[in-house]
Amino acid sequence: MIDxxxxxxxxxxxxxxxxxxxxxxxxxxxxxxADKARRxxxxxxxxxxxxxxxxxxxxxxxxxxxxxxxxxxxxxxxAAVKEAEAAQVVAEESWATALKAIPNxxxxxxxxxxxxxxxxxxxxxxxxxxxxxxxxxxxxxxxLGAIDLERGAKVSGSRFYFLTxxxxxxxxxxxxxxxxxxxxxxxxxxxxxALVRPExxxxxxxxxxxxxxxxxxxxxxxxxxxxxxxxMAAYHSDEILDAASLPLRYAAFSSCFRKEAGSAGKDTxxxxxxxxxxxxxxxxxxxxxxxxxxxxxLLAWEKAFLDKLELAYRVIDVAAGDLGPSAARKFDCEAWIxxxxxxxxxxxxxxxxxxxxxxxxxxQRASTGSTTGTATAPVATxxxxxxxxxxxxxxxxxxxxxxxxxxxxxxxxxxxxxREVLTPIAG
RNA sequence: GGAGACGUCGCCUAGUCCGGUCUAUGGCGCCUCACUGCUAAUGAGGUUUGGGUUAACAGCCCAUCGAGGGUUCAAAUCCCUCCGUCUCCGCCA
Numbered sequence: 001m002i003d004x005x006x007x008x009x010x011x012x013x014x015x016x017x018x019x020x021x022x023x024x025x026x027x028x029x030x031x032x033x034a035d036k037a038r039r040x041x042x043x044x045x046x047x048x049x050x051x052x053x054x055x056x057x058x059x060x061x062x063x064x065x066x067x068x069x070x071x072x073x074x075x076x077x078x079a080a081v082k083e084a085e086a087a088q089v090v091a092e093e094s095w096a097t098a099l100k101a102i103p104n105x106x107x108x109x110x111x112x113x114x115x116x117x118x119x120x121x122x123x124x125x126x127x128x129x130x131x132x133x134x135x136x137x138x139x140x141x142x143x144l145g146a147i148d149l150e151r152g153a154k155v156s157g158s159r160f161y162f163l164t165x166x167x168x169x170x171x172x173x174x175x176x177x178x179x180x181x182x183x184x185x186x187x188x189x190x191x192x193x194a195l196v197r198p199e200x201x202x203x204x205x206x207x208x209x210x211x212x213x214x215x216x217x218x219x220x221x222x223x224x225x226x227x228x229x230x231x232m233a234a235y236h237s238d239e240i241l242d243a244a245s246l247p248l249r250y251a252a253f254s255s256c257f258r259k260e261a262g263s264a265g266k267d268t269x270x271x272x273x274x275x276x277x278x279x280x281x282x283x284x285x286x287x288x289x290x291x292x293x294x295x296x297x298l299l300a301w302e303k304a305f306l307d308k309l310e311l312a313y314r315v316i317d318v319a320a321g322d323l324g325p326s327a328a329r330k331f332d333c334e335a336w337i338x339x340x341x342x343x344x345x346x347x348x349x350x351x352x353x354x355x356x357x358x359x360x361x362x363x364q365r366a367s368t369g370s371t372t373g374t375a376t377a378p379v380a381t382x383x384x385x386x387x388x389x390x391x392x393x394x395x396x397x398x399x400x401x402x403x404x405x406x407x408x409x410x411x412x413x414x415x416x417x418x419r420e421v422l423t424p425i426a427g
Numbered sequence: 428g429g430a431g432a433c434g435u436c437g438c439c440u441a442g443u444c445c446g447g448u449c450u451a452u453g454g455c456g457c458c459u460c461a462c463u464g465c466u467a468a469u470g471a472g473g474u475u476u477g478g479g480u481u482a483a484c485a486g487c488c489c490a491u492c493g494a495g496g497g498u499u500c501a502a503a504u505c506c507c508u509c510c511g512u513c514u515c516c517g518c519c520a
Binding site: 039043045046053056059060070073074075078240363375376 | 437447476479480488489490499500
């Protein structure tokens with residue numbers, strides 16, 4: 001959620017952000033009104049409660065008739081306190097609801113508008129050309145014995161697949177390469193749970209997507225994560241971190257599950273859009289001040305990884321309307337997919353500033369204490385994909401294919417794959 | 428899955444049986460100051476978190492004893508539900 005103080009002191013800034021996203025400006029006025037009502041309810045309750053406490057002490061000391069008289073008096077007060085407290089709870093809840101309806105404030109640099117209003121930051125690598133008709137990843141995967149879509153559908157349904165043989169090997173190689181890079185950059189490697197409680201989902205802003213994006217486990221109040229951003233954001237929830245320990249950098253591996261209910265008919269072929277895949281996600285806790293530089297670093301690490309895969313890609317500054325509720329700014333890296341003739345998202349880096357940290361109550365405290373006490377402040381959270389397996393495989397197969405359907409293995413992957421070329425096993 | 432024990436303001440801990448003087452005890456750690464060439468030791472003070480009010484990180488007030496309900500004039504303390512930890516049993520990669 002956004003900083004309630006900014007909402008109160010500078011509502012125009014929030015309105016401007018809403019405009020940029022194409023989101024409702026009246027949400028700002030609703031939240032402001034709710035804030036006012038909340039503070040009034042708090043004042044009413046607290047005054048009554050203070051009086052009740054004072055009288056309670058008199059009751060404890062009084063004896064006999066005096067006590068009986070006080071009791072009768074304070075009983076009435078107790079009813080009023082109860083009522084005021086209930087009113088306060090209601091006011092707090094509607095305030096929280098109104099506040100949570102407002103997505104994160106967008107960064108100044110974030111372009112206004114929707115999906116097509118992104119700003120191109122740079123294009124890297126040369127778009128591959130072929131002196132033969134390139135095959136798509138479905139065909140190549142079949143020839144290599146790497147991707148089994150038919151049996152995926154038979155066993156689990158559409159948008160499922162088996163990675164077999166070199167397909168499975170490719171996944172492990174990509175993960176090893178990603179984790180090697182993460183380790184060298186100082187990240188702590190993590191295997192994260194793929195099932196989380198509703199609070200974790202809500203804290204990262206994904207619970208709203210529960211109908212068309214997120215799987216819920218029937219009978220248990222658990223959700224399958226769509227990204228390890230969820231468990232990693234909730235990892236330090238309800239904690240106060242030592243400022244000296246920041247930044248905390250994690251590289252988390254987990255399976256990711258997505259319903260894709262809203263994307264019927266999109267990417268129905270192959271493994272571009274699937275219900276389950278594995279991913280290595282960078283997740284960073286740092287200060288708000290440092291978050292902007294860290295965002296740039298995450299992007300640099302993503303680019304370094306795509307460079308190792310020897311892919312052609314572009315980097316875009318995603319427009320406000322396409323950010324998702326948590327992010328203030330987001331860079332997508334999109335790799336060229338030859339048979340589609342366009343760039344497709346492979347990785348993505350978001351700066352969520354304090355938005356998630358406020359929801360999940362993750363704060364920092366300066367390590368040098370003083371007598372006047374140390375102030376706490378929400379941390380900033382950022383996330384960036386190091387590698388999302390299925391799309392990485394699509395890009396690698398299609399980009400590095402040769403006329404006979406064999407695949408030239410990028411140098412950095414050779415060490416982990418143990419060979420320089422992947423050879424078809426079937427025509 | 429069954430039985431039991433437990434959860435107190437960084438860590439440990441008193442308090443819970445028998446509700447009010449709990450404005451939550453003490454120790455450790457940490458912070459500030461004093462003393463001393465420096466450090467250590469010693470002494471004094473401070474040290475949960477959030478919110479309201481406010482010019483204020485001053486003062487005052489409210490909440491907070493795992494979380495949420497309930498009983499009561501009054502709950503760390505009594506009752507219920509949930510979460511978590513530990514021990515034993517059963518099952519199982």
